[in-house]
Amino acid sequence: MPYLICDHCNGYYELKNGESPEDFDLKCECGGRLEYYANKYDYYKKLKENDIDRNNHQEPADKPENSYNGFLDNLDQQSKGLIGIAVLCIIVFAAILVSGSFSSMGSSSYLDIMPADIQAAKAPVLVVLSAPRCPACRKFDSETMTNPDVKSKLSAYSVMRINVDTDPERAKRFNTHVIPTLVLLDANGKEIRRNEGYMNSAELMNFLKI
Structure with a gap:
């Protein structure tokens, strides 16, 4: 399938x-330009060509006068042990931070940006992000x-x-x-799918199934 892909943020739209x-x-919302690609392979091919071109124009890094190879070899066993413990602590701390980030992402809610009447309805919410300038949105x-059938189905939903x-x-x-972009939320404002x-x-109709 053909795509429009932003040359800045890499956001894409699959042409129907x-x-x-x-x-x-x-013009993409980020300010970049949407470029046409007959398929994703053409896009990946262009990215690869750009990477090769950048690599060919990179200046070689200056070699430092003093090499630090063998630094650990000059340390005693106690120092090596302390360094190992410090590295392990850093890894564990980073893992905790990453885990917490994913946890907060999964539990995020959009209740705070939902109108009061939609919050009070206590129903699943279909969020429709669009703009009048967009032909696909108008369609x-x-x-x-x-x-x-869609109108009947949406009678049990709130539409934002x-x-x-x-x-x-x-x-x-x-x-x-x-x-x-369509985002389906549960009654608590948590994302189900998009x-x-x-x-x-x-x-x-298939998207709205809960």
């Missing part, structure tokens, strides 16, 4: 059948969201729309560079 680059504003609103152009602060919380890009009615 019938869509072309001419349908889109080729999603006019075709997918108006489908009778975020215009990424007029409400950038709330949009940033969801850390996405593609529109439309989808970046256009979805038809059948895809959305």
Whole structure:
């Protein structure tokens, strides 16, 4: 499948059948430019070529006058032991920090940016991040969201729309560079799943399954 990929943040959008680059504003939200690739392999090939080109132009590092090879060999056993303990402590501490970061990510909630009426509804929430300038967003609103089955399904959900152009602060919380992006939250505001890009009615119905 063809893609539009940002040359700055690497955010991407997978073009659907019938869509072309001419349908889109080729400027990414981060300020970079969206470039067209027939497939991901072309993108990876370009990245590899750029890496090779950069490596060919790198200046060789100056060799230090004094070499520190064999530094550990000159230490006594007690010093080596202390260094080993210090390194182990650093590794354990880093592991704790990383574990805590992932834990906090997994338990994060979006309740604080949800309107009061949506919080009070105590229902799953479909967050739609979009913008009027986006052709795929307009198609999603006019075709997918108006489908009778979708409308019936969404009667049990709250829908929170975020215009990424007029409400950038709330949009940033969801850390996405593609529109439309749909995020499904549980009643407590915790993320269940997300989808970046256009979805038809059948895809959305499947996405909404809890």
